[in-house]
Amino acid sequence: MEHAWVPLLLSLKVAGWATALNLVFGVAAGLGLARWRSGARDVVDSLLTLPLVMPPTVLGYYLLVLLGRRGVVGGWLDRLGIQLVFTWQGAVIASMIVAFPLVLKSARAAFESVDPQLERAARTLGISETAIFFRVTLPLATRGILAGTLLSFARALGEFGATLMIAGNLPGRTQTLSVAVYAAVQAGDDSTANFLVLVTSATCIVVLLLAGRLVPQHSLMTSR
Amino acid sequence: MSLSRRLLKHALVATLVSFAVCAQARADELIVSAAASLTNAFKAVGDAYEKAHPGTRLLFNFGASDVLMQQIVKGAPADVFASADQKAMDKAAAEKVIVPATRKDFAANTLVLIVPNDSRFAPTTLNELTAASVKRVAYGDPASVPVGRYTQGALQSAGIWDAVSAKGVLASNVRQSLDYVSRGEVDAGFVFGTDAAIMPEQVKVALTVPTQTPVTYPIAQVEGSKHAADAQSFIAYVLSPAGQAVLAKYGFKPPSAQ
Numbered sequence: 001m002e003h004a005w006v007p008l009l010l011s012l013k014v015a016g017w018a019t020a021l022n023l024v025f026g027v028a029a030g031l032g033l034a035r036w037r038s039g040a041r042d043v044v045d046s047l048l049t050l051p052l053v054m055p056p057t058v059l060g061y062y063l064l065v066l067l068g069r070r071g072v073v074g075g076w077l078d079r080l081g082i083q084l085v086f087t088w089q090g091a092v093i094a095s096m097i098v099a100f101p102l103v104l105k106s107a108r109a110a111f112e113s114v115d116p117q118l119e120r121a122a123r124t125l126g127i128s129e130t131a132i133f134f135r136v137t138l139p140l141a142t143r144g145i146l147a148g149t150l151l152s153f154a155r156a157l158g159e160f161g162a163t164l165m166i167a168g169n170l171p172g173r174t175q176t177l178s179v180a181v182y183a184a185v186q187a188g189d190d191s192t193a194n195f196l197v198l199v200t201s202a203t204c205i206v207v208l209l210l211a212g213r214l215v216p217q218h219s220l221m222t223s224r
Numbered sequence: 225m226s227l228s229r230r231l232l233k234h235a236l237v238a239t240l241v242s243f244a245v246c247a248q249a250r251a252d253e254l255i256v257s258a259a260a261s262l263t264n265a266f267k268a269v270g271d272a273y274e275k276a277h278p279g280t281r282l283l284f285n286f287g288a289s290d291v292l293m294q295q296i297v298k299g300a301p302a303d304v305f306a307s308a309d310q311k312a313m314d315k316a317a318a319e320k321v322i323v324p325a326t327r328k329d330f331a332a333n334t335l336v337l338i339v340p341n342d343s344r345f346a347p348t349t350l351n352e353l354t355a356a357s358v359k360r361v362a363y364g365d366p367a368s369v370p371v372g373r374y375t376q377g378a379l380q381s382a383g384i385w386d387a388v389s390a391k392g393v394l395a396s397n398v399r400q401s402l403d404y405v406s407r408g409e410v411d412a413g414f415v416f417g418t419d420a421a422i423m424p425e426q427v428k429v430a431l432t433v434p435t436q437t438p439v440t441y442p443i444a445q446v447e448g449s450k451h452a453a454d455a456q457s458f459i460a461y462v463l464s465p466a467g468q469a470v471l472a473k474y475g476f477k478p479p480s481a482q
Contacts, residue, residue, distance in 0.1 A: 069408045085409045086360060086393055168404075169365070169394045186396060187367035188294040188315075 004192070004199055006172055007180040011203075014088060014163075014176055015156035018095035022103045022152050027145055030107025045108070052101040060165025063094060067166065084166070091167035091174055095156035102155055106148025110141035150211040154204065177203070254454050255301060257285045257292040259308035259370065259441065260397035261333065261416045265474035266306070272470055273461050280454055288397040289313075290368040296321050296446055303449040304458055306330070306441060308398070308416075309370035313442040320447060326455075327444040329479035330462050331471050334417040335374045335433040340408040340426065347430045350379065353412060354387040362404040362413035365394040371401070375414040377436035402427065418475040440479050 033045055051059055067074040067084045074084065084090040114137050122132045160178040167174035169183055177200050184193040258266050263286045270282040285292065285302065289312035296302050297319045305322060307313045316322045337353075339345050347353060353361055364372030372394070379385040395401040398415050405413040406426035416439065420429050443462060445455040461467045468478060 064407070169396065170392075171394070183365065183367070183394070183396075186288065186291045186294070187365065188290060188297070189367065 004180070004195055007175050007177045007196070008199055008203065010088065010173075010175065011157055011177040014091045014095055015153055015159075017092045018099060018156040018159075019149060019153040021092070021096050022100050022156075023145075023149055026100055026103025026148070026152070027107045030104050030145075031111050033104070033108045034111035045104075048104055049101045051097050052105075056098060056159070056161025056163075057165065059097060060094065060162035063090075063097070063162060063166045067093070086168045086170060086174060088167065088174055091159075091163045091176060094162040094166050095159040098159050098162055099152040099155040102152040103145070103148045106144050106151070107141070110144025110148075111137065113144070114140045147211075150207070154207050154211075157203070157207065252279055252451070252454070253281045253283055254303050254451050254458060255283045255285060256304040256306065256458065257287070257296060257300070257302040257446075258304075258306040259289045259292070260286050260399045261308050261371070261419055262286065262306060262441070263399065264422060265418070265471050265476060268474070269462060269467055269470045272466060273458060276461070276466075277457065280457075282458070288364065288369040290315070290370075291397075293319075293321075301450075302446050303451050303455040304443065305446055306443040306462075307370065308333075308439075308441055309373060310437070310440065310442060311373060312370060313444065316444070322444040323447055323452075324444075326459060327442055328459065328463060329440045330443050330459075330467075331441040331476040332479050333439040333441070333476060335371070335378060335435050335439060336415060336417045336420050336429045337412055337431050337433055338402075338405050338415055338420050338427040339412045339430050340405055341428050342408070343411070343428075345411055347412065349431070350382045350433065351384060354384050358391065358411045360391050360393050360410040361388055362393045362395055362401040362410040364398055364401060364414075365396060369395065369397055371398040371414060371416060374435045374437070374439060375433075378433045381436055421475045441476075 029048060033041060064085065065071055067077070067090065069075065069078050069083070069085070077084065084093060118140070119132055119136055122136045127135070158178060159176075160182065163174075163176060164179055164182070167176075169175055169179050171180075171183075175183065177196060181193055181196045181200065184190075184196060256266065256270070263284075266284060266286075270284060274280065274282060285295075285300075289307040289309065292302070292305060293307070293312045293316045296305060296316060305313070305316060307316070313322070313327065317324060317327070337347065337350070339347070345358065352358070363375040364370070366372035366376045376385060376389075379388050393404060393410055395404065395413075398419055401413040402415050402419045402423060404410045405415075406423050412430065414433070417429070417432065420427055443459055445452060445459060449455050462471075472478075
């Protein structure tokens, strides 16, 4: 059953990339929303949170229409020789968008809970704004961001609907664990399905245990 | 009795009554699990059947034949099963979930190779699929989709299965292959002739592919159906001249034509 390791490694690769990208974009957007004083803030926040509540099939369809060879963005990429549909990079984009709100929400909450007094104190000491961010604000917000990132990794690992629609079901290339389970069940191949389900469950337990090690439980619960 | 208890009682009674009403409405509904390639044709057959048999409502469950077969084996309450190849029906028979005496072939189809309508690639032989310029070819997953099995058989007999399957995009049913080709996401795809005819503006048929086994569709009543008489009446209608005329309109051939 060593063929089950192929989808597992692919899932880890896709979820890893999606999480790394979300860490950058989610933290940037979370900081922006926490600092931005405007009436449009809630609208933007809602728009960015949409992937959390929308059916993955709707997201998958949007992505397919946008990134497909005949899509607005996809057509342009196609001329550059880049194709996202039916590639693992396409799966990364799907997982990234689905899991993005989890990082955004926890990063925003983490930044908002940082005591502005501490930043003001640092400013009176004459440090640059960049230094204040990296030496005061970010360390204080790290726990919340880490908690959101781990949740986002877990969500990306389990992504199915949007991934299937944009990356398809190409064994060895885009067939992640959840897609492999789906294909095995469709084919009535229960022994493969059982094995894949066990591998998936074990992987999730390991991720949760690691999350517990890295982040104390209370901050995972409150994600602040 | 307190107000909350009385409310709870009313809610319970209302729920039970509505369940009973629903169950009543469901009594003469017939569930037909049919191959994805039958989607348009069977909806039309169903409309005609319902007109001829007022009081019976047809509910269709379309999908890859093997998926439907698996659902029935695991206890899905289907009454009729129509498959796009004999193998899926054979598996259903081996699992003893269909009534063998009711099994009949009711239609035939062809396997075709299609390309996007605006494509410059116009293969005249299957061997052209092995060219380096062809990056992706869509077909149903042979493990669960009949059109994928027909495709695999045809490519194996042409001696190019390994070369083509290396660039294969596995679809979970025949209509997904059609969709991939119509969006131009793949260079070519294998579908049934009747599927290609659904989207004449998006796809064109490059060639009709000879298959190892003739493409014939069997239908049968599901074992243990609570609507056995209705199920057999629907099967008889599909085989009748009226039913066959509707199928012919969607490009299906009579089963004896192959």
